[in-house]
Amino acid sequence: MVDTADIKRRFRKFADLECKGYSDLYYQLALAVSEDDDVVGFIAGMPVTQPNLFFASIQLLTGSAGMPATGSDLRTFVKQRGREISAVMRWRRTQTNEVGRCAVLLPALPSGPLALVEVGASAGLCLLLDRFHYEYGSTRIGAASSPVQLRCTAVGPVPLPGAMPQIVWRRGLDVSPIDVHDDDAIRWLMACVWPEHHERRRRLEGAIDLARANPPTVSAGDLVDDLPAMLAEVPDDAQLVVFHSAVLSYVSRNRQQAFAEVLADTSTRRDVVWLANEASGVIPEMTALAPSLSSLRFLLGRTRFTNGQRHDDLLALAHPHGAELAWL
Numbered sequence: 001m002v003d004t005a006d007i008k009r010r011f012r013k014f015a016d017l018e019c020k021g022y023s024d025l026y027y028q029l030a031l032a033v034s035e036d037d038d039v040v041g042f043i044a045g046m047p048v049t050q051p052n053l054f055f056a057s058i059q060l061l062t063g064s065a066g067m068p069a070t071g072s073d074l075r076t077f078v079k080q081r082g083r084e085i086s087a088v089m090r091w092r093r094t095q096t097n098e099v100g101r102c103a104v105l106l107p108a109l110p111s112g113p114l115a116l117v118e119v120g121a122s123a124g125l126c127l128l129l130d131r132f133h134y135e136y137g138s139t140r141i142g143a144a145s146s147p148v149q150l151r152c153t154a155v156g157p158v159p160l161p162g163a164m165p166q167i168v169w170r171r172g173l174d175v176s177p178i179d180v181h182d183d184d185a186i187r188w189l190m191a192c193v194w195p196e197h198h199e200r201r202r203r204l205e206g207a208i209d210l211a212r213a214n215p216p217t218v219s220a221g222d223l224v225d226d227l228p229a230m231l232a233e234v235p236d237d238a239q240l241v242v243f244h245s246a247v248l249s250y251v252s253r254n255r256q257q258a259f260a261e262v263l264a265d266t267s268t269r270r271d272v273v274w275l276a277n278e279a280s281g282v283i284p285e286m287t288a289l290a291p292s293l294s295s296l297r298f299l300l301g302r303t304r305f306t307n308g309q310r311h312d313d314l315l316a317l318a319h320p321h322g323a324e325l326a327w328l
């Protein structure tokens with residue numbers, strides 16, 4: 001059993017740092033949980049007490065429109081349907097495939113032809129980034145008719161490309177990939193999108209439709225152990241780009257280093273561009289280059305590996321779901 005005071009602190013922190021100004025509903029509910037001994041007692045009996053997992057489990061049962069609206073509704077719901085919430089929380093782990101992050105990655109791509117490898121690709125939706133439409137203020141990129149419409153506020157000298165880069169090869173790797181044809185997995189993916197985030201839900205649905213018509217290849221595997229075999233398949237006549245977002249926080253520092261060593265080794269045969277879009281603090285080399293931050297931001301880093309040598313650049317600060325990109 002976890003310390004209930006810790007859970008209260010965790011929900012309070014989640015409310016203040018992640019929800020305030022981004023989801024009134026989760027802000028109010030997370031604050032209410034942080035002061036509710038009954039609900040906290042229920043959460044303390046779960047193997048994982050993460051706020052996102054608790055709320056997503058409820059949303060899976062209620063749908064986004066039926067989510068409890070107040071702390072007292074939430075307490076009643078937990079009392080009435082605790083057994084079902086518990087079953088979801090014991091079986092599931094939070095999962096996202098946030099295509100909004102492609103608006104952050106696109107300006108950081110080198111010119112093509114490109115071979116893309118995404119690690120921690122989930123359902124592989126971000127591998128379809130050249131099939132989306134992007135709006136950076138008055139600059140538009142991509143097919144206007146795309147079912148995925150991404151809007152991103154560009155701050156500073158963002159090097160917006162004049163056209164979509166040519167992507168000639170793409171593969172994903174994920175320890176637990178999502179099959180876009182698996183309705184149950186997709187329902188969970190949707191439940192992990194916060195209820196008021198209608199635009200995020202719409203673009204996720206659009207990306208799933210695109211992927212169902214033309215699924216990206218995502219292999220099951222670990223981002224260190226199984227990466228060399230995947231990189232060996234990449235065609236020679238394209239610039240290799242290995243990228244990820246919201247992934248390296250799931251692996252230890254040693255595994256992060258082992259991942260970078262795979263890229264360095266590969267660069268003794270061919271140049272490698274590594275794009276990392278991760279929360280501040282996850283990659284020490286990028287965090288060391290970052291200014292101090294007053295809100296939750298991802299650090300967009302680009303590392304070029306040539307002949308085993310690495311050169312790191314911190315390019316930008318990014319909203320975690322790609323709503324803003326501030327170039328440094």
Ligand SMILES: C[S@@+](CC[C@H](N)C(=O)[O-])C[C@H]1O[C@@H](n2cnc3c(N)ncnc32)[C@H](O)[C@@H]1O
Nearest residue numbers: 096097098120122174175176222223245246250
């Ligand atoms: C938060 S999701 C992010 C998904 C996607 N990159 C995005 O931005 O939408 C993290 C993903 O990393 C995957 N993952 C975690 N550890 C991994 C590992 N060691 N090797 C490969 N994938 C991993 C998870 O299965 C999950 O799909």
